[in-house]
Amino acid sequence: MTTNRLEAFSDGVIAVIITIMVLELRAPSQATLSAALKIVPSFISYGLSFLVVAIMWVNHHHMIHTVHKVTARLLWSNLNLLFWMSLIPFVTDFMGRNYREPISAALYGLDLFLCAAGFYFLRIELVRQSGQDLAMVDYHQSVQRKNAFSGALYLLSVPLAYVSVYASFAIFIVIPAMYFLPEKKLADTSQ
Amino acid sequence: MTTNRLEAFSDGVIAVIITIMVLELRAPSQATLSAALKIVPSFISYGLSFLVVAIMWVNHHHMIHTVHKVTARLLWSNLNLLFWMSLIPFVTDFMGRNYREPISAALYGLDLFLCAAGFYFLRIELVRQSGQDLAMVDYHQSVQRKNAFSGALYLLSVPLAYVSVYASFAIFIVIPAMYFLPEKKLADTSQ
Amino acid sequence: MTTNRLEAFSDGVIAVIITIMVLELRAPSQATLSAALKIVPSFISYGLSFLVVAIMWVNHHHMIHTVHKVTARLLWSNLNLLFWMSLIPFVTDFMGRNYREPISAALYGLDLFLCAAGFYFLRIELVRQSGQDLAMVDYHQSVQRKNAFSGALYLLSVPLAYVSVYASFAIFIVIPAMYFLPEKKLADTSQ
Amino acid sequence: MTTNRLEAFSDGVIAVIITIMVLELRAPSQATLSAALKIVPSFISYGLSFLVVAIMWVNHHHMIHTVHKVTARLLWSNLNLLFWMSLIPFVTDFMGRNYREPISAALYGLDLFLCAAGFYFLRIELVRQSGQDLAMVDYHQSVQRKNAFSGALYLLSVPLAYVSVYASFAIFIVIPAMYFLPEKKLADTSQ
Numbered sequence: 001m002t003t004n005r006l007e008a009f010s011d012g013v014i015a016v017i018i019t020i021m022v023l024e025l026r027a028p029s030q031a032t033l034s035a036a037l038k039i040v041p042s043f044i045s046y047g048l049s050f051l052v053v054a055i056m057w058v059n060h061h062h063m064i065h066t067v068h069k070v071t072a073r074l075l076w077s078n079l080n081l082l083f084w085m086s087l088i089p090f091v092t093d094f095m096g097r098n099y100r101e102p103i104s105a106a107l108y109g110l111d112l113f114l115c116a117a118g119f120y121f122l123r124i125e126l127v128r129q130s131g132q133d134l135a136m137v138d139y140h141q142s143v144q145r146k147n148a149f150s151g152a153l154y155l156l157s158v159p160l161a162y163v164s165v166y167a168s169f170a171i172f173i174v175i176p177a178m179y180f181l182p183e184k185k186l187a188d189t190s191q
Numbered sequence: 192m193t194t195n196r197l198e199a200f201s202d203g204v205i206a207v208i209i210t211i212m213v214l215e216l217r218a219p220s221q222a223t224l225s226a227a228l229k230i231v232p233s234f235i236s237y238g239l240s241f242l243v244v245a246i247m248w249v250n251h252h253h254m255i256h257t258v259h260k261v262t263a264r265l266l267w268s269n270l271n272l273l274f275w276m277s278l279i280p281f282v283t284d285f286m287g288r289n290y291r292e293p294i295s296a297a298l299y300g301l302d303l304f305l306c307a308a309g310f311y312f313l314r315i316e317l318v319r320q321s322g323q324d325l326a327m328v329d330y331h332q333s334v335q336r337k338n339a340f341s342g343a344l345y346l347l348s349v350p351l352a353y354v355s356v357y358a359s360f361a362i363f364i365v366i367p368a369m370y371f372l373p374e375k376k377l378a379d380t381s382q
Numbered sequence: 383m384t385t386n387r388l389e390a391f392s393d394g395v396i397a398v399i400i401t402i403m404v405l406e407l408r409a410p411s412q413a414t415l416s417a418a419l420k421i422v423p424s425f426i427s428y429g430l431s432f433l434v435v436a437i438m439w440v441n442h443h444h445m446i447h448t449v450h451k452v453t454a455r456l457l458w459s460n461l462n463l464l465f466w467m468s469l470i471p472f473v474t475d476f477m478g479r480n481y482r483e484p485i486s487a488a489l490y491g492l493d494l495f496l497c498a499a500g501f502y503f504l505r506i507e508l509v510r511q512s513g514q515d516l517a518m519v520d521y522h523q524s525v526q527r528k529n530a531f532s533g534a535l536y537l538l539s540v541p542l543a544y545v546s547v548y549a550s551f552a553i554f555i556v557i558p559a560m561y562f563l564p565e566k567k568l569a570d571t572s573q
Numbered sequence: 574m575t576t577n578r579l580e581a582f583s584d585g586v587i588a589v590i591i592t593i594m595v596l597e598l599r600a601p602s603q604a605t606l607s608a609a610l611k612i613v614p615s616f617i618s619y620g621l622s623f624l625v626v627a628i629m630w631v632n633h634h635h636m637i638h639t640v641h642k643v644t645a646r647l648l649w650s651n652l653n654l655l656f657w658m659s660l661i662p663f664v665t666d667f668m669g670r671n672y673r674e675p676i677s678a679a680l681y682g683l684d685l686f687l688c689a690a691g692f693y694f695l696r697i698e699l700v701r702q703s704g705q706d707l708a709m710v711d712y713h714q715s716v717q718r719k720n721a722f723s724g725a726l727y728l729l730s731v732p733l734a735y736v737s738v739y740a741s742f743a744i745f746i747v748i749p750a751m752y753f754l755p756e757k758k759l760a761d762t763s764q
Contacts, residue, residue, distance in 0.1 A: 005634065009588060012588030013588045013592050015588075017592055019204050019207035019211065022211075025278075027284050027289075047274070076753075083627075087595060097600060101604035107609070202394060209395060210398035213472050214402060222476070241468065245465075249457065401589035401590055402589070402593060407660075409667040410667075413670075432656050436656075
């Protein structure tokens, strides 16, 4: 399997994930302002997940470009990541419709933790592949530390939701911001 | 990231958007002519949005072909545009099922205004990239003026829906016509 | 726009159309054999539409390969065709759930007639493009006659459904058979 | 039709299949732990099917790379396979929601049997194409024996579900394991 094929399939899956989430945004039953306001939490939940998936897509793209060869380990690490990403529409919908309940924030945080872990395992394989290239190993390890940090925060958001869902929401907002801002630099310099 | 990859991902997202809208067309509960007639507004709403998304796809394609390099600014302007486009199935469904209510026409107009704004910001980045090429800057600026005009009309359709939804509908029909007709010429000459 | 891009987008839309139809196959409410048997008409309707869309995809592919340049007329003829194809999941679901009602067979036939008409108009543009190449014009015209014949049959199925839905079903089965069988030869010789 | 086009279309369909399955995972009606636990069977069913479709995708990819030419027989064998694969979201949802009922395990096993049969017929065509290449024929025949074995097990799971659904579940778990483990070696050596 070529890197191109792996990336095209992943892109296809991610494009469907990011788009079908909107099907979970159910139109309010009545066409009044107050009914429309009731879907505001679902809308915010959707917008947040769109941003999260978009960041994952950009990062995934940068990772795949450092692939030397598509080993079985790489292939299945990638499919593992796509599996947890494919659940994002589900946890997004659940959180949007029950945003005050700890369990929905906990599930959202848990799924994003598992996505972060998926990225972590995928990158371990990339580090292995670039064994000779010290600059690349350094680069991967610095991203890996940041990844581990955000994974730990997502994991923390699971029990934290039972203390205060708003504390978990704060984590959900801080992490994309943390990725989004430096990503802008990276993308500028790494084409 | 290459222009090809950016375009392939955008095309994937747009292909899913334009196709999943049909899932919102719910079959009437009874198989009678009068029940079938009840979905006529949803059908018209679907047809209109199909045309709007198709025009956006064609325009997006022409824009991406003038890209020099995929900067972070370009990447995120594009994702911002795709976000608002991804809401089109939602506002289409809402308008089709509540076509007499101001709020549904207002939301439809608001989302299309935000798409037009998304195109505007994306093109600003393209203008920046073609700084040297005066003919290209001129071309972009003439499209930009038209874009600003249709964006302003969509914005106008939001309050107008509370005066008369039919006035907003008129705007929704006039703008695609305005893009569709000259687009035919452009496509003929710009391959 | 290149032929490749047009084909990739069309393929994306067709891949989504052929796949999302399965979402309309709702699992029976009870897990008994008699409940499962109730979805048999929906299943047959799904299988038939899968075959129809697959044949359209193969034919569309052969057509696009004879394209000389992507004119605006070609682009919009293609989008017109995709629009009517995008309604296939809707009419399939409606027919599967109301297979004894004339209106659902009539709508199914009407949509497939409009798809056939869409293919007809798309091919007119191809004939225009191959104005010099008499062998190609001959080839297109022989396909066009067959296309006109099946379009006429689909149009006939609309009023016929009000005489007997089974007569319309016969048309729905005969036409794919008519395309499927000779298609096998064409595909063998035209790679 | 080129091998590339066939693979891109198949990949598109498979990417949509693997992703839309998540739409069947309906959020529990209440945001309590006990309500959330009720979707555990659906979640397991989803995870299993994700793994099955991922394995099919990897195998499909390896098969398509041995294609010499896209004959009609190959094209329609492939579409036959995609048809049965497209039903996986349906049988997955049905099994997840009725996991104690024989009929849902029987339908799941039946569909996977038909997918295995689809792979079998597709490979027969590949064997035909590699008539001269004895090493390739040997390779295909060894895969074919394994394929026939897992197809037979899936067929067995259909009546077995009426003895014990858990016996069928054991088959559903054993077969992916049987493919997944050796697949790792193949992918390592066959790039």
